[in-house]
Amino acid sequence: MFDDRSPIYRQIADQVKADVVSGALDGDEQVMSTNQYAAYYRINPATVAKAFQQLVDEQVLYKKRGIGMFVSPTARDALRARRREHFFSDVVDPMVAEARAVGIPLGEVVARIEHLADQDEQARRAGREDR
């Protein structure tokens, strides 16, 4: 489930964030308890607590005393904004490097992106006609 190398708490934190970004976890929704996470992943509960603490520090989660951990209502937008900031350096630049390495002209990459953009546009128009 986890690779046995990078810190597990970081992997848990990343997974919760991914769930928030994808919408699998909604704002103000309660997340599973420390013990539920620990049992599910077969890890020490202190490790889960550490992941949750990091997420509280980053304002992804908030704590309701005696009840549990909840997703901050602003978390999704904040995480998406942060991911947008790093999108070009994290996703596009490596993609361009890979295209160069395997000999795909960047023009083809651009054409592909334009093709996908056209599909989006057509889908949008079709949706408008339906109404």
Add this chain to the structure above:
Amino acid sequence: MTLGIEVAGLRLRYRDVTALDDLSFTLPGGRIYGLLGRNGSGKTSLLSVLAGFRKASGGTVLVDGQPVFENPGITRQVCLIRETGDIGDRDERVGEALHTASRLRPGWDGDYADALVDRFEVPRHKKLGELSLGQRSTLGMIFGLAARTPLTLFDESHLGMDAPSRAAFHDELLADFMARPRTIVVSTHLIDELSPLFEEVVIIDAGRLVLQEETEALRARGADVTGPAEAVDRFVAGRTVLRERQLGRTKSAMVYGGLDERHRRQARDAGLDLGPVALQDLFVHLTQPSGGPR
């Protein structure tokens, strides 16, 4: 209820052999600890002293602030399960051994023990001497859990258990620990398999303490730096390098500690790949005669 452990300047000698040498550490109660060390490093000696089975040659060993040796008030609250799973006479039947344990252990949970015996399919009517190594180990684990002692020590107790039984046992250990927090120390060679269960690890070598650290923090300390040999050499110069490997012009160096976000960025900018290191690899190099960060 949980018990903390304080060890200071602990020495243990068998005739002319020094098994434990000036060992000092403190383990707050209520956590699961991993005790790691190579064969002959002193793990079993240390656990035997913690359980009051052996008398220290020097130094102090306090459990819950009290000396352990010949202190029934404490030893009653400590359960050591040894690798051989020697929990009774060879001629004793499993059912009888369970009954004996229920009389000796004030916190013994008979229903829980019975449920585990059923779940792990240990034959009740068999004599202890007739059990396979895996069955003996499983029974030992059951004794350790059902004793519900505030301090429970497992010394390589999973020997001979197959992977599915170990996984089921780890689930049980975690579940019972969360339901009834107590202090648990597990010695093992299966580092990557068990380390996710440990909040902290204690590593000993040749009877001495190598390190005591939060498992996650230790894991984060290692990094594999891979790239063109000259670039790797430049980057790791002046750092603690635990291992180097070279394949053609590509070199990989395992560095220990001292890498912050800025260093990681520098490495990436220099075209180097930074990968995490498995705890077991760190352990191997921290306990090698030539290696070690000291």
